[in-house]
Amino acid sequence: MPLSLLKSGESGTVKRITGKDDTKRFLESLGFTVGVSVSVISEIGGNMLLCIRDTRIALDRNMARRIVI
Numbered sequence: 680m681p682l683s684l685l686k687s688g689e690s691g692t693v694k695r696i697t698g699k700d701d702t703k704r705f706l707e708s709l710g711f712t713v714g715v716s717v718s719v720i721s722e723i724g725g726n727m728l729l730c731i732r733d734t735r736i737a738l739d740r741n742m743a744r745r746i747v748i
Contacts, residue, residue, distance in 0.1 A: 682717060683727070683743035690718035691748030698745040709736055711746055 685691060693715050696703045710732045711717070720728040720735065727743050729736050 680748060681744045682719075682729075682746040682748050683740045685719045685748070687719050687721050690716060692716050693746060693748060695747045696745055697747060702742075702745055706742070706745065710734065717746070717748065 680691075682691065693711055693713055695713060696706050696711060698706075715731060718730045720730055722728075725740050727738050727740065729738060729743075
């Protein structure tokens with residue numbers, strides 16, 4: 680299931696990243712790698728505030744759809 684379907688307070692583990700190579704590299708540079716736990720802190724206006732590796736990252740829903748949990 681895509682990360683974009685999670686609600687505030689829910690979490691999951693990254694299974695894979697889809698999309699073009701540039702997109703995959705960008706998400707991996709932010710810390711989204713296979714096996715990492717991700718939790719949703721909040722959703723505001725189509726953007727998601729996520730906690731990954733003790734860091735808060737904001738992504739839009741289109742980018743969050745590329746992350747499969």
